[in-house]
Amino acid sequence: MENRNILIGLGTGLVAGLLGGFGLGYWIGSNQGHTHPAAPAAAPAPGMPGGMPPGMGQGQVEAFGRINATKAALERDPKNFDAWVQLGNDYFDTHQPQASVDAYAKAIELNPKHPRIADVLTDQGVMLRELKAYDKALANFKKANAADPKHLPSLLNIGIVYANDLKDTAAARKAWTRLVELAPDSPQGQQAKALLEAIQAQ
Template structure:
């Protein structure tokens, strides 16, 4: 735990020296996300995205929004990440999960249909599809 505290302190110092240090901002976001400290992670991810757009960081931001109950923001983040990186399946998968949680089942099922074209044998996609079928 002490090593993590030291890492956080070093990253914060790097950001103090250069508030636009994308890598340090993302690393802090990752550390806070891993610790389930979603408000802090959101802050650092948003700051990183203000420096440079990155669909992977936007997906992580969406996950943090979802975990903190901000489903509309999570969905928007996943959709934007998907538009930025149309070949990635994770934004679409996460958007389908959020749509299910929002009880927007038809939209979620439509995304699952798209996902099945990209990843026809993916067990995670199959599990999500099965969960949505009963809705």
């Protein structure tokens, strides 16, 4: 995984109301696009002949196609950090949160000091949030930010969990204020500014 975008669905809570023009889906991260360093070329997913299944994008179909090949690669090399991250990414992209959490956990166990560990912890946190494990998601985002104090996606996500899921506006404001101080002109900084202004207007 390198520079991934992270999609968090905000539901109908506080942050969804604050976002207004942002809508109910919220892109989090400075990360652009997916890379798949450990995966072989995409193949059609089993049981999906004749092209894309209804309602799925091409990227999701490709992710499904990689899953079995990546699992086979991991049978040969179960200590391959990049392959576990790739598997977590593909489960993430195909909306299989528990499987994604488990795959990321293997990567984290193998190399908790990896240079990209903040990204892995953040992606795992997003999947934990999808499972409604809000405290665990928050713990992941905090671990990610401890690993890299300038990791903007984790800071933005800390605020979102506090505001939307744990109903702690003061803690959300603290996280977003720190983010704006770190990187006011970044996409995350701009998002945090808008959220802070919305909170102020309440």
